[in-house]
Amino acid sequence: MSNSTERYQKLAFKEALSRIHHYPVACKDLSFILREAYQKLPKNLQSVVYQDTLTAIRLLPEIQTCSAVSAAHLLLRSAEAVLPKQRKILAVTEFKHSKVAHKRRSKAHQEEETPAATELPQDVLLHIFSFLDIQSLVSVSLVSWSWNFAAHNNQLWHSLYAIFFGSKCDTMLQNGRQGENKEFTLLQEHADARTSIDWREAFKRKYMVHVTSK
Numbered sequence: 001m002s003n004s005t006e007r008y009q010k011l012a013f014k015e016a017l018s019r020i021h022h023y024p025v026a027c028k029d030l031s032f033i034l035r036e037a038y039q040k041l042p043k044n045l046q047s048v049v050y051q052d053t054l055t056a057i058r059l060l061p062e063i064q065t066c067s068a069v070s071a072a073h074l075l076l077r078s079a080e081a082v083l084p085k086q087r088k089i090l091a092v093t094e095f096k097h098s099k100v101a102h103k104r105r106s107k108a109h110q111e112e113e114t115p116a117a118t119e120l121p122q123d124v125l126l127h128i129f130s131f132l133d134i135q136s137l138v139s140v141s142l143v144s145w146s147w148n149f150a151a152h153n154n155q156l157w158h159s160l161y162a163i164f165f166g167s168k169c170d171t172m173l174q175n176g177r178q179g180e181n182k183e184f185t186l187l188q189e190h191a192d193a194r195t196s197i198d199w200r201e202a203f204k205r206k207y208m209v210h211v212t213s214k
Helices: 003-009 013-017 023-036 043-062 066-082 085-112 122-129 134-140 145-151 154-165 182-194 199-212
Strands: none
Touching (some): 122 145, 134 145
16 A cells, blocks of 8 residues: 555545534545545545545435535535546436435435424524533434434534533644645645544543543
8 A cells, every 4th residue: 555545544534424524524625635636646546535535425315414415516526527437427426316315314304303393493403402401402302303413513512512621622623744745735734624523522521531530
């Protein structure tokens, strides 16, 4: 495995794409790589980037957010701009299938919800949930898909983390390292920008440490 491929794999795109809060940003970074660096990369690394692009498109139905659809569409446009014909055709086909599956799954979630739950938009739910204690927040997440989605909002858990533990986001972000190989300078810079925190998971880990230390 070449050094270039190893550096790229350390960016952990597949892991980021599987997380609902990281998916849109990871798609945008892949889009940037396709447009700005794909044609300059070695053939074997082009194949890896292409496979990650297909993975992102195929995961779209699992990420039930509007931002995910927009990010995946941006990724597709970048793929269409630089990929060779056969790869481009497959990417377009996969996107069409994923978008249909995304719409069907979204509709199914909406039909499962109670009328009371669907009356409130996400921003209103987030405002209400911001006043809840942790136990109540966990309870409301079981009411419906819409309430569950709001109760898992990353910014909401960021606020809870700050309230409970008085921590700032900057203290948890990891500093990215500049790639030695010039062809990876752009990739590494955007990997740093993609670095994000799952604040719900961070809260759980910190809370467990807090409880066990008593």
